[in-house]
Every structure is written in structure tokens, then in C-alpha cells.
Amino acid sequence: MKKLLLGTAALALTATVATADVVRMGTEGAYPPYNFINDAGNVDGFDVDVGNEACARANLTCEWVTNEWDSIIPNLVSGNYDTIVAGMSITAERDEVIDFTQNYAPPDPSAYVAMSEDVDLNAGVIAAQTGTIQASHVAESGATLVEFSTPDETIAAVKNGEVDAVIADKGFLEPFVAEDADLMFVSEDVILGGGLGIGLRESDGDLKATLDAAIQSMKDDGTLNELIQKWLPASALF
């Protein structure tokens, strides 16, 4: 009997160890300052800081994994990692396939960047990253959309004259405009999407509740605003 009890206890113990919460966080790692691989070879950026803080508050052990933006949703769904923290805006289309936590950043303005002031944004050729809200925005606006798989290539396309302008999150474009005399913001900013959220599988209700609570507590004590100011100085606060 004693042996049996011990055995059950051991089993219960190993069961809790086995489910010791390791959450694999998926990110793109190519969209500074939201998420990028820093020079030491580690993931860094706004998303990573938010993710780590949320994990610390929820007592989860988190590990970061990078994945191409193109396949970031399919690989979440097939279970390669458990969350997407990649500056992903909450949209109705994405919400049909995956779930989102509450937003951890308010809707960030998207902006157009070009080499000259007189670009026709409604009839010209505009670059955007594949599968982003900016890409669908351009497709609806009537301009010719050219899609690239990485954000970096969209900037390169403007620089070598392949396209007239690029549209992306303002936080991403700002350093490029600040450091390159040829590039400038044109036209008004546009507000797209419902803010950035952490993407989850629809079957992962518990994790969603945990992360929601962690984000709420970060909103309440102002930590989230501090992180937004640190990484995205031009962005709105909560």
C-alpha cells in the first residue's frame, strides 16, 4: 500500500514536471524595432520585451523561436510553437484562423515612404510585405501592389527604384527615414487594424486567459507604456 502511494505521488510529481509550462514564442526576427536578431545573435525588440515580461508575470518559461513571416500562422496552427508575438495586428481575417489576446500596443499608424514628394499613392506602384494589413490596404486602394517576403526587401525596392513607395508600420520606417537623406514620409499616416496582439491557436483557451491577465496587469501599472516609449517613441500610448 505504501509503495502504491509512493508510486502515485511520484507519478503525480512527474506529471506536473512534464507539463511545467514551457511556452514556445514564435516571432519573425526581421522587423526592427518590433522584433529582430541583435548583433549578439539573440532575439530582441519591443515584442520580445513584452513577451518576456508577460511570461514572467504569468510564471511561464518562455523560449523564442524565429519563423518566416509567410508561414508564421500555418506553423502556429500545426504546433511548431505556441504563440505569435511578431508585431501582428489583430484583424478579422486572422481572427478566423487563430485567436488573439487583448492588444499589447494600440493601433500603430502605418506610413508611406518614398524617394520624392510627388508620388501618386493611388495609382503608383507600392511595396508592402506579404500577408500584412498594409498589403491588403494597398490592394483595396487601387494602387499596384508589389509584395516582398521580408520587410527589408520592401525598403531596398524603393531605394533601387523598383517601386514608387513602401507602406509599413511607422515604427519600423522611422529609423530608415531618419538615417537616409533620400527617403521621406509622404502623405498622411493611416491607422489600420486593431492594435498588436499575441496570436494563439483557437484550441488554447487557457494560455489565452493567462496571457490576457498578464497583459492587463502590465497595462494597469504602466509597464507597457514604458516599453512602448522605449521602442516605439512615435506610437500612441494606452
Add this chain to the structure above:
Amino acid sequence: MFDFCTDPDAIEGMTWLACYLTTGKHMAFYTSFGTVLLLLAITAPIALLFGFFGAVAARSQIAPLRWLGKGYTAMVRGVPDIAFFLFVPIAMDQGFEWLRHKTKCPDWEFPVRQGSDFVVCDIAKLPQSSSAQWVHEAYGFTLAVLAFAVVFGAFAANVLYGAMNAVPRGQVETAEAYGMSRHQTFWRIVVPQMWVYALPGLSNLWQILIKATPLLFLLGVEDIVYWARELGGSKTSTYAYPHPDWRLYYFTALLVFYLTLTSLSERFFSGMTTRLSRGQATMGGDAQRKAEA
């Protein structure tokens, strides 16, 4: 890496370059060259083995085995490589997980496919979600090796099948006349002599395999193409070492690497051809005989 690299903003010229080329990220880039060589070193023998079994099966006198061998080569050869590389790892991953799920969690009552989600019980996941990152990477790499081996095995099977049939009929007949069994004829006469006929095809395959390694990048393994693109892209001052678009230089380095690798293997294969032609009733073998006489 070096002591003088603590403040990248204060240094210039060669010092800056020395620091830049020794960042953690560049170390990962250099390591990825090893990943590519490792993939080649592991995949080539496995693919050759797949090919050998495929060829033997295709020559078999047992009909189902023959269908299997012919079906394998026909199917894999008829599907575009990229489609196959994307399909095989996902299919194998879900297949393995489904098998483990069936054996480890028999009382699971939810469906495995919930909408677009593929959900198996926690202990059936491969690798376990609690295992370290390197386990996940090794698993991804293994799936990639298997995908490469399946595809290149099919090509190798076809090459070896042709080579086995190219061994002069007279050789086999003589072996039979000496009373060797089918098995003995195959292992003592056909296999040792087929290599010279297989070599041109196999060397071709090896070169194609080298050139196909950037497909690793499609499978999510961080290979040299991934790092070249990542490092070469223009960097703003969010990074410690800002620089404009340098992809051209990084891709030139890859070009040099691949050309060196292919030209070295070219030399190796021409040496092998000379060795294997010795005493063969081929043009190469004949030429050697005449030169010696």
C-alpha cells in the same frame, strides 16, 4: 570578441570591420557553413542506400517488390523537388505525432483535427514542447535529411538501376556458367562492376545535391542563405553595427563557397573514374590498357 569592441560607435575602419565580422550573429553564420557540410555528409550515404534498395527492388523477380521500387522512383521523380521538400517534413512530422498519439493516449476523446489545428495530446508531441531549443533544431534537421534522402534516393535508384543493367551480359553469363547462384552473381560480378557506369550519374546527383542545400532555408533550418540574407540586409541604428544593403557581398561569398565545393568534388570524381575504369571493357578502360601496353 575582442576587447576593443565594447563600444561599436567609437571605432572605425578595419577595427570596426574586425568587430563587425566577429559578432555573435556572424559566428552563427560561420557555423551554418558546418550545417550545410554536415547535411551533405549525412544525406549522401543515406540517399545512396535508399537508391541501392530502390534499384534492387526494381530489379526484383517478386512482383510487389518490383512495383514498390518502380513506383518509388516514378513518383518522386515526377513531383517537383520543392513541392516534395515542403510536403515530406510536414507529412512525416504529423504522421509520427499521430502514431505516438494513437499509442500513448488511447483515451483521448477529441478529434485530432480541430478546424485547421492539428492537436495531439501533450506527451505525443515531437519534440516535447518542454525540450530545449537544440532538440527542436536537431529534429527539424533530421526531417530535412530524410526529405533530401527520399528525393535523391529516387534519382540514385534510377542511376543504379541503369548501371546494373549496363554491366556486360557476357560477364553475367560467364558467372552463371561457373555455377554461381543469382545471389552470388549479383554481389560478386554485378555490384563491383556497376560503379563505373553509375559514376557519371552519381557525380551529377552529388553536384545537384550541393546546389539543392539552400532548400534547407525553405524547411526553416537556419542555413547560410538565411544568415546571408539576414546579415546583408540594411541595418539602421537599432543595431550596434548599422550598415547599408550589403547583400551583394554576402551572396558573393556564398557563390565562392559553392563554386569551391563543386570544383573540389569535380576533381574527386574524375580521380574515381580513372580508378574504377581499370580493367573495364569501356572506352576509359581500353584507353588505360593501350597506354600501359
